[in-house]
Amino acid sequence: MAYWLFKSEPDVWGWDAQVAKGDAGEEWNGVRNYQARNNMRAMELGDLGFFYHSRTGLEIVGIVEVCALSHPDSTTDDPRWDCVDIKAVRPMVKPVSLDQIKQEPRLADMVLVKNSRLSVQPVTDAEWRVVCELGMTEP
């Protein structure tokens, strides 16, 4: 069981859109970066991830679950790209802002801080617990 972080611009695909998809979930498509793709290929059913709003918002707003293993990305014919499906699990009771994350010493090594451009990132168990604590939600 591993933890991840998914980034999206809320204007394009935000938490509300994800919630609207319900338990069926939705393809996390459109990723055209090898590192991000490889992270998705490593995911297992039931893995959890944070849902982060980039550009506008700059905060972790909810928790999602991987509900389909990596498969071809339906938005392209290019066989290089595939993606998992994710579904919304629950919102953060209190969204966790990038500012908070940067100010929390225990989160200093988060990929979000170190390599903010990677759109699908791994999160360690320890980081997961700290962010859940800040977000006042169950780990």
Added chain:
DNA sequence: GCCAACGTTGGC
């Protein structure tokens, strides 16, 4: 809206 950082592309 700007621009630094990063990833990808393509000519050599």
Added chain:
DNA sequence: GCCAACGTTGGC
């Protein structure tokens, strides 16, 4: 296989 040029991302 190198690296300059280019495109994209995302915090500010």
